[in-house]
Amino acid sequence: MDFQEFMLGNALPVENRKVTVSKRFVKDGKAIPWEIRAITNDEDETLRKNFMRRVPAPGKAGKRGQYVQDFDGPGYMSALCAACVVYPNLNDAALQDSYKVKDAEALLRAMLTPGELGDLAAEVQEHCGFDVSMADKVEEAKN
Incomplete structure (x- = not known):
């Protein structure tokens, strides 16, 4: 049996992803993308x-x-969601102070509307691999 492809050195890293969470945070007229990561x-x-x-x-x-x-x-x-957001830095004291909150989770709730927070949660779940059901994986393997 050959299983060299499964060795740590051969596994592709899970890259961070840039997502548009809100159209309310803009620079030069364009929505600022947020950066998320997959947790371990x-x-x-x-x-x-x-x-x-x-x-x-x-x-x-x-x-x-x-x-x-x-x-x-x-x-x-x-x-x-708070653990997966890389940018903006939700632990930045100045950012938290501007919203009058003291932790990353409270900051997310203060910064985003309920719909935006739901969109962020969907992106985070997908990036962490929670969006794919076993039935979807079986169907993909068949193709």
Whole structure:
């Protein structure tokens, strides 16, 4: 079996991508592109763990002290977007101060409209590979 193509040195890097998130931030009459990156699996695992919590189980089970896992999807998505944005620098103190916020996630919510934030989330998910279902991958492999 030959698997040399799978060795680290042969894997193509995931390049950063420039995307138009908003038409409201302009320079010379043109929308300023944002730059996003794909996070690593380790970074994603850490983010996911940060948004898992134990909550009392519904009904009688919760009254008996049983718990279930609950995932804060919107919180995770907000953190994922903040982690993937390279430009503008969401951790820049002057930029945060101009919007009167103190962290990258709050800055995104302050800078963007809900639709723009949704567009950013879609771009981030696609760039991180979350947009392709297994059925799509099977169909692509057939062709």
